[in-house]
Amino acid sequence: MDEQAATPAKAKFTIPSIIALVAAVLSFMTGAIAGMILAVIAICFGLLGVLLSFSSRKRGGVVSTLSLLAGFVGIIAAVIKAIAWFSRA
Numbered sequence: 001m002d003e004q005a006a007t008p009a010k011a012k013f014t015i016p017s018i019i020a021l022v023a024a025v026l027s028f029m030t031g032a033i034a035g036m037i038l039a040v041i042a043i044c045f046g047l048l049g050v051l052l053s054f055s056s057r058k059r060g061g062v063v064s065t066l067s068l069l070a071g072f073v074g075i076i077a078a079v080i081k082a083i084a085w086f087s088r089a
Contacts, residue, residue, distance in 0.1 A: 008024030017049030019066035027074035032082035039074030042067050 020042045027038035075080030 011059045016045040017064040020045035024070035035078035042071035
């Protein structure tokens with residue numbers, strides 16, 4: 001019997017889950033507008049990553065879920081940064 005057919009394929013992280021994680025982290029390191037854009041990107045790709053992680057051949061469900069949460073927190077942080085910036089002006 002063929003060895004490749006007998007061993008299941010190793011699950012791999014999805015690209016959207018990695019993009020979501022990177023965008024969520026970067027959303028905290030930028031200004032208000034860029035942070036908001038990156039947080040929205042993190043949420044969109046996080047949702048896509050969660051959906052793709054339902055496949056048995058894909059991983060990244062936990063990473064995508066954490067990216068979703070970080071994206072929502074990033075939106076709140078961007079709003080606070082914008083309020084702080086407008087109050088200085």
